[in-house]
Amino acid sequence: MMVLILFLSVLLISILMGLPVAFALLLSSMALMLHMDLFSADVLTQSLMNGVDNFPLLAVPFFLVAGEVMAHGGLSRRIVQLAATLVGHRKGGLGYVAIITSVLLAGLSGSAVADAAALVSILYPMMRKSGYPEGASIGLLASGGIIAPVIPPSLPLIIIGVAGNISIAKLFLGGIAPGLMMGATLMVVWWMIMRKEAVETTPRATAAERLAALRDGVWALLLPIIIIGGIRFGIFTPTEAAVVAAVYAIAVSTLVYRELTLKGFYDILIVAGRSTAMVMFLVGAAMVAAWLITVAQLPQQLALLLGPLVDHPRVLMAVIMLIVLLVGMVMDLSPTILILVPLFMPIVKMAGIDPVYFGLMFVINTSIGLITPPVGTVLNVVCGVGHAQMSTAVRGALPFIAAYSLLLILFILFPSLIIAPMKFFAG
Secondary structure, eight states: OHHHHHHHHHHHHHHHTTOOHHHHHHHHHHHHHHHTTOOOHHHHHHHHHHHHOOGGGGHHHHHHHHHHHHHHTTHHHHHHHHHHHHHTTSTTHHHHHHHHHHHHHHTTTOOHHHHHHHHHHHHHHHHHHTTOOHHHHHHHHHHHHTTTTTSSSOHHHHHHHHHHTOOHHHHHHHTHHHHHHHHHHHHHHHHHHHTTOOOOOOOOOOHHHHHHHHHHHHHHHHHHHHHHHHHHTTSSOHHHHHHHHHHHHHHIIIIISOOOOHHHHHHHHHHHHHHHHHHHHHHHHHHHHHHHHHHTTHHHHHHHHHGGGTTOHHHHHHHHHHHHHHHHTTSOHHHHHHHHHHHHHHHHHHTTOOHHHHHHHHHHHHHHGGGSTTTOHHHHHHHHHHTOOHHHHHHHHHHHHHHHHHHHHHHHHOTHHHHHHHHHHHO
């Protein structure tokens, strides 16, 4: 127990002092090594390098490039236009456009921050001009953005696959159904909010306009079909799918839409390179901590605490999800995954819980944390892009957070809601 307290104390104090999470992880790892009389700079360095020497992690830079190219190469904008022609004429239509676009963009980029920023920059000014309530609008756009980590291709699913030694292909296929359910949940909540609101509606698009939007957006729509189909039928692995996604997005943006310039592509590579360096360093530091966690037998100590719940998998999942939700409120998605998954995975396996189900539940839970105060990474992004007050965004997001939480409870009570579709898509 002393080792567990030492690790968590050094980690939390370091984070509260403002130290970046990756350095906090390394510092807590060094504290463990000193406590166990195992400190060695060579071992620390080697463990850090081994942490990122992992083939599935090659998907990270390619998916980051693909996401940036889609945002700047015209693919995201055409998805919005297509959704607008389908449901833009309904009462609260721009909200439904945002939800449909969120689901479609999630199948393109896999980044909550990128999707939320794109949605706000395009749709938020239109919603405000049409008289939509400010809080509900910014809350919906933020809540739609967090569908991205759940629907493949998803960087968090790749990270949790590496951290928990879970099949990334199964995680990808298993994320489709819960992601769609999240979109359906947003639609129900938005319908309830808009019943009493008086907002402008746009004219119904003609069949010709819808067909034109479909023709213009079909190249963007093909990407998730190619990725999921390729993985499902064994044509390529998730890592290879990242390369396919990047090449396809570049080809469409330059040869079909012709909106991506050489200067723009250079800027994209710089942004993706920096993001990749941050993710890889964080993963490497987390893998050092994971190795020391195993050596110090912290999972076994945690198993003693949660041991009485092993025979009650649903209760165990509820307790774990509550812990994850609380941590996710004060920590970003990736660090939460990398710190907690190695701790919880052994006891999850002891309880006979499907690792893929656990991984998906973990990502859904930590995604909700992206729109919960006090940190709320996605909330901060949408407020910055949309020039909105954080208090307004928090109030607007509360109904959607509550609905997502209810959906999470349903997934805990009825695991088949995730497991059955996952087996269907996996064949």
